[in-house]
Amino acid sequence: MRRAERLFQIIQILRRSTRPVTAQDIAQELEVSPRTIYRDIADLIGQRVPVRGEAGFGYLLDDSFDMPPLMLTPEEIEAAVLGAQWVAGRGDPALAAAARDLIAKITSVVPERLRPFLVNPATGVPSRPQATADGIDLARTRRWIHEGRKLAITYRDEKGSVSERVIWPIIVGYFEATRMLAAWCEVRQDFRHFRTDRIMEARFLEDCHGQRAGELKLRWKRSQDLHLRAMPPGTI
Incomplete structure (x- = not known):
């Protein structure tokens, strides 16, 4: 180097x-x-x-340092393209469109010698299986996560039981064919995970839960770590 x-x-x-x-x-x-x-x-x-x-x-x-943000290496471009391809195929409509716009913006500003890494990348992701439609507006959900606001949802679990919940959304997880919303559930007084395609109805409340987003997410991560450590060996 x-x-x-x-x-x-x-x-x-x-x-x-x-x-x-x-x-x-x-x-x-x-x-x-x-x-x-x-x-x-x-x-x-x-x-x-x-x-x-x-x-x-x-x-x-220091935070005051300002350097041109798109002085990208070929590996960074490949990483951006690979990530954008995955999001474009598996993200909700708003994120998928943002991923396509991201590649277009990078293409317009990188030097000519680096454009082949965008136009003909050496990496790729497979096509996604057909996903069930989300029962909640995920773009608005992400905004509610950032603003620390509550959601009221009607949820149908894997057994078909329907329940009403007030939750504090923490993070949206994107998987191959499904999406998952991790949240603190006021009914269960614990962290729960809700498949977005099983949310039958969602109301975006103006109420704030009063927890700092970083602290709430840290508590959730710790609960997941404890859950994994409690599982018998070989069950993952």
């Missing part, structure tokens, strides 16, 4: 992290020595790149 490319990759590593990154971690990812990273960090600081931190503690990139 050329030095200029390495400096760019160091910036990328720092930009994607919200915590200090040690020179050892950067060196391991870039397959160079920590001493090389120390020299590169010093060079970046000398070029007025706002890197904060010190050896032994780690480094952070």
